Amino acid sequence: MLNKFKVSNIFNLLAIVLVVLTFGIYNIFEETKKSIIETNKDSHITYIDNVTKNIATIVKEKTNNSIYTTLKQNANLRDNLEQFLYFFITDRYRYIYVVNKPTKDNSEFVFLLDGTKNTNEKSEFEESFTPLNIEKWNDAYKNQKALYFQQTSDVNDIWLTYLKPIVINGKTEALIVVDFSLKEHHQIVKSLLKLEDFFEIAIAFILIVFFIILLFSYIDSKRAKINEKLYKEISEFNLTLEQRIEDEVKKNREKDKQMFQQNRLAQMGEMIGMIAHQWRQPLAAISSTSSGMNLKAQLNKLDSSTAIELTTKINTYSKHLSETIDDFRRFFQEDKEKSETSYDAIIKNVLKIIDISIQNNKIELIEDYSCEDTFKTYPNEIMQVLLNLIKNAEDILIEKKIENPYIKILTYKQNNDLILEVHDNGGGIDENIIDKIFIPYFSTKTKKDGTGLGLYMSKTIIEDHCFGKLSVSNGNDGAIFQIVLNYS
């Protein structure tokens, strides 16, 4: 269960929690902001309301409930009450004054009391006054309910007006007016708005991060799916891999077997040619001897001693033919186990087969043997390789019609390596193809003569069977094939 839980899922979950948490915090902030703004404003208004209530109580008390008449008649009382209003004036409460009821056309009010000390700003008793938003003043007066409003529609205006009706016996007698500032409140609001801006930017940022995480998560899950698919495919492939390798090895073995067979057939073809060369002379001798015997018999000149002599000759020739067959048969016998041999023995056996062909083609055979050591190997297989190399050299010398052709066989020892080389003066192998000559089915001979398997099989025998090395290089006059073997 836990293994199936992907890392991208954890990221998705964290991103969602982050977004939900952020919106939650933002909502809490919004509620708190509203609450702070309202509470702060309410506390200001409550304070002003209490102040105006006190003022109203004092004014009512001092004027015996007949405000305008009493104040008009008593200048001292006006001074005293204005002094009282003055006590409440601060930077925050700029103007505190009392106005009488509105004029008949509701366009003006008249001042009754003014707490202002500054003579330039102080209004006179009964001075007419046209306030802004006069309809709100009339409403406060008529409805007998305190109200406040911003002096201008400018949102940055910090000045507000609070109107408190003085109601006596159910009738509004005057309005207490307080022009007050909400500067501190505005500063708090501004700070909260800045914080709100910060929150909004943070939310935008978090949302961007959220979408980026979602995008990466999507890409990651896609990649995971691809990986899973690949893993599945690899698993399935691995399951059948062993079988496939076995099949391929089997196929290769089969192929090699077929190639060996093909090569052997080709060599057998060549061998028949060689047997024919070997047999020509003894057969001719047998034929000549038997013809001589026949003639002498017809002429009655065949005595017993002559017959014995001639039949002995025929016998010798027949023996030679038989030995030739044995040599060739040995050549094609498979080595089941390694046996002790030497390069000299191998060369001797090979030359028995090919020597006549070399002589017939007037090719000089140069022999230079300085390695007489014996070693364990598959002699017949090495013989096949050497025969192949000598036959190739012979073919190229004939094909190129080389003057004074020669084949040089030399053996020598180098450290622990036992080396056999076959040189010729056929001009060498083109450098462009020298790397390809051991590739199967690659041949420089005409289609009729070459199968392209001889050198491939030779390399396989030397390197894979005998654990030696077969290489080629170009010498001064022609190609040099080198077989390197060791003692075991």
Place this chain on the structure above:
Amino acid sequence: MKFFILCFIFTKLLFANNYELKLYEHILPSIFKGKILIYTDSKSKEILENSKILTIVDKCSEANLLIGKNFNNLDELCKKTPLFTTSYKSYKNNKDSFGAFYWRKGRPQLKFKKDVIEKLNFILPNNLQKYVK
């Protein structure tokens, strides 16, 4: 903090001055025909000299309108020149002033005396009629 307060006051004053000038440029051409030559005290001069349609003169004898709040020492020749005051006190005390504009408790106050306007044969546009008392 002081900087912000100063900026605030300056803006307020600028606004107030512009407000006054705009008001004068609105009211006076609708009352007076022809070129308006104003003789004024120093405070109002600061506001009015920025006007493109009102002309400030140095002698009250050359003016066809007086604007200000303190004209106690005027020449006899100038006493018949229409007077528009800039304070409640001068508006109230000077019976010959036909109107006034001043600020009270941060609010602009515009007033016209009906009898003086009639006496001077001034015709106020409809939008100013509500300020006639």
